Amino acid sequence: MATPRRPAAFRPPARRRLHESVAEQLRDAILDGRFRAGEKLPPERELAAEFEVNRTSLREAIKVLEGLGLVRVRQGDGATVRPLTEASLSVLPFMIHHDGRTDVQAVADVTEVLMPLFFEMARLAVERYRPAQLAALRALRAVVADAALAREARFEAVRQVLELVSDMTANRVWQMLARKTAAFLRSEPMRQARHDLRRDPGHSLPTIDRCLAALDARRPEDALAALREFIAGVGDVILDMRGARRRRAAS
Amino acid sequence: MATPRRPAAFRPPARRRLHESVAEQLRDAILDGRFRAGEKLPPERELAAEFEVNRTSLREAIKVLEGLGLVRVRQGDGATVRPLTEASLSVLPFMIHHDGRTDVQAVADVTEVLMPLFFEMARLAVERYRPAQLAALRALRAVVADAALAREARFEAVRQVLELVSDMTANRVWQMLARKTAAFLRSEPMRQARHDLRRDPGHSLPTIDRCLAALDARRPEDALAALREFIAGVGDVILDMRGARRRRAAS
DNA sequence: ATTGACAATTGGTTGGACCAACCGATAACC
DNA sequence: GGTTATCGGTTGGTCCAACCAATTGTCAAT
Numbered sequence: 001m002a003t004p005r006r007p008a009a010f011r012p013p014a015r016r017r018l019h020e021s022v023a024e025q026l027r028d029a030i031l032d033g034r035f036r037a038g039e040k041l042p043p044e045r046e047l048a049a050e051f052e053v054n055r056t057s058l059r060e061a062i063k064v065l066e067g068l069g070l071v072r073v074r075q076g077d078g079a080t081v082r083p084l085t086e087a088s089l090s091v092l093p094f095m096i097h098h099d100g101r102t103d104v105q106a107v108a109d110v111t112e113v114l115m116p117l118f119f120e121m122a123r124l125a126v127e128r129y130r131p132a133q134l135a136a137l138r139a140l141r142a143v144v145a146d147a148a149l150a151r152e153a154r155f156e157a158v159r160q161v162l163e164l165v166s167d168m169t170a171n172r173v174w175q176m177l178a179r180k181t182a183a184f185l186r187s188e189p190m191r192q193a194r195h196d197l198r199r200d201p202g203h204s205l206p207t208i209d210r211c212l213a214a215l216d217a218r219r220p221e222d223a224l225a226a227l228r229e230f231i232a233g234v235g236d237v238i239l240d241m242r243g244a245r246r247r248r249a250a251s
Numbered sequence: 252m253a254t255p256r257r258p259a260a261f262r263p264p265a266r267r268r269l270h271e272s273v274a275e276q277l278r279d280a281i282l283d284g285r286f287r288a289g290e291k292l293p294p295e296r297e298l299a300a301e302f303e304v305n306r307t308s309l310r311e312a313i314k315v316l317e318g319l320g321l322v323r324v325r326q327g328d329g330a331t332v333r334p335l336t337e338a339s340l341s342v343l344p345f346m347i348h349h350d351g352r353t354d355v356q357a358v359a360d361v362t363e364v365l366m367p368l369f370f371e372m373a374r375l376a377v378e379r380y381r382p383a384q385l386a387a388l389r390a391l392r393a394v395v396a397d398a399a400l401a402r403e404a405r406f407e408a409v410r411q412v413l414e415l416v417s418d419m420t421a422n423r424v425w426q427m428l429a430r431k432t433a434a435f436l437r438s439e440p441m442r443q444a445r446h447d448l449r450r451d452p453g454h455s456l457p458t459i460d461r462c463l464a465a466l467d468a469r470r471p472e473d474a475l476a477a478l479r480e481f482i483a484g485v486g487d488v489i490l491d492m493r494g495a496r497r498r499r500a501a502s
Numbered sequence: 503a504t505t506g507a508c509a510a511t512t513g514g515t516t517g518g519a520c521c522a523a524c525c526g527a528t529a530a531c532c
Numbered sequence: 533g534g535t536t537a538t539c540g541g542t543t544g545g546t547c548c549a550a551c552c553a554a555t556t557g558t559c560a561a562t
Contacts, residue, residue: 043511044512056307056546074554124363270515326522
């Protein structure tokens with residue numbers, strides 16, 4: 001169940017572990033193409049010296065990259081960079097934005113997958129939702145509507161609507177997928193995009209209300225239509241990133 | 252680009268690294284519910300002693316679990332098990348089958364997400380495919396049709412059709428998703444299911460042929476219909492797992 | 503030209519030591 | 533009595549130095 005969070009005006013102090021910082025730099029290097037698919041990373045001992053960390057820490061970083069599917073490690077041979085298509089979906093946020101650059105094509109690609117996906121999820125949600133989840137939706141609606149709250153807190157409620165809808169499907173896979181997507185929307189590039197656009201979370205309020213009303217009135221068709229409009233609204237935020245970027249580049 | 256592989260009559264000797272074996276056992280323990288969400292794993296030093304490995308190796312295993320989103324590690328505190336909904340999609344194959352048990356509900360859940368997803372992918376594929384990819388599809392078709400080849404090799408070609416279709420969309424995210432799915436279909440539980448069912452890879456041949464013919468005749472509608480039928484056929488293999496299991500339990 | 507043994511390279515594992523964050527218990531304080 | 537400050541034990545994070553094991557290329561023997 002999605003529970004509302006505290007307003008998030010401040011950011012955590014980002015106290016990262018050593019190997020995280022190393023893994024991050026290597027990850028960006030691969031995503032940048034500084035190491036191409038098929039090429040080998042330098043030997044662990046060499047990299048450790050370059051990063052000025054112990055080989056143990058360097059190895060833990062490599063382990064992370066391996067988990068992300070970015071490299072394949074073989075004893076005796078080194079760490080080979082794998083094609084990006086083989087990588088885990090967890091790297092998507094970083095494909096979209098790293099080292100200060102945004103890949104507009106990647107943004108479009110993600111949206112093209114996500115939209116039809118969530119449209120289908122909405123269908124299952126209105127079919128299977130349970131009464132308690134309706135109450136939860138109402139609670140989230142109140143947060144989105146509360147203009148006294150911080151903007152980011154209200155956006156968080158919008159993301160949690162997405163998670164709640166996934167809960168309604170009573171399907172663990174949809175739930176996982178929705179949580180991955182919400183995490184993606186919480187990521188730094190998305191935060192930046194919202195900031196640039198100065199969008200108001202309230203724009204999704206009418207669709208939520210229409211959905212609630214339709215569910216009360218037992219009109220699943222209308223509820224589905226409203227829900228899909230809501231989802232399309234979330235998608236627009238993503239797509240607007242491209243517009244915002246062009247605008248910035250033009251000015 | 253998907254290229255046909257060598258017949259896979261023999262299996263690789265599965266020479267796993269220490270931390271992989273440890274990570275695997277811990278992962279299954281979590282998926283089993285032997286450690287519940289919110290609970291803490293035993294301290295590293297303790298676990299290392301229990302597994303009879305060095306603490307370094309144990310730590311690398313924990314690092315893997317962390318990458319899978321199964322635990323959250325905090326210095327001074329321990330490793331806390333996270334809810335499964337927060338886990339990475341990479342754990343799906345293991346949710347479905349681990350320690351010899353198959354979770355039929357998980358199988359159904361996965362299929363419910365995958366089907367509509369790939370139907371949409373097929374739509375984009377017939378819209379955007381390039382001529383060279385048609386040739387690749389023909390090559391794969393020949394492998395599927397070649398009754399002289401090992402059964403598993405022909406199934407591999409079927410999976411590569413899925414990857415090829417994703418390439419046709421010219422969308423990296425679809426490509427990643429299809430590769431993840433193909434890997435899922437290659438996983439051990441799926442292999443077992445195919446074995447139980449004694450299904451023939453040739454059953455998808457007619458749909459591939461109809462798709463090729465329709466594309467040649469410039470009838471995208473028919474090509475799409477055939478492609479979706481092909482995908483539904485792949486999905487049936489998954490759904491049949493449940494039937495096979497019931498049958499086994501009944502006998 | 504082929505094969506086989508060897509050696510260099512590179513990842514895998516170990517043991518032990520110390521640092522740093524967390525948290526609960528205890529003590530000091532109001 | 534209740535609150536706050538402090539401290540110490542527990543636990544993860546990092547480092548070091550050494551050795552094991554797989555891979556690959558080299559080179560000699562056939």
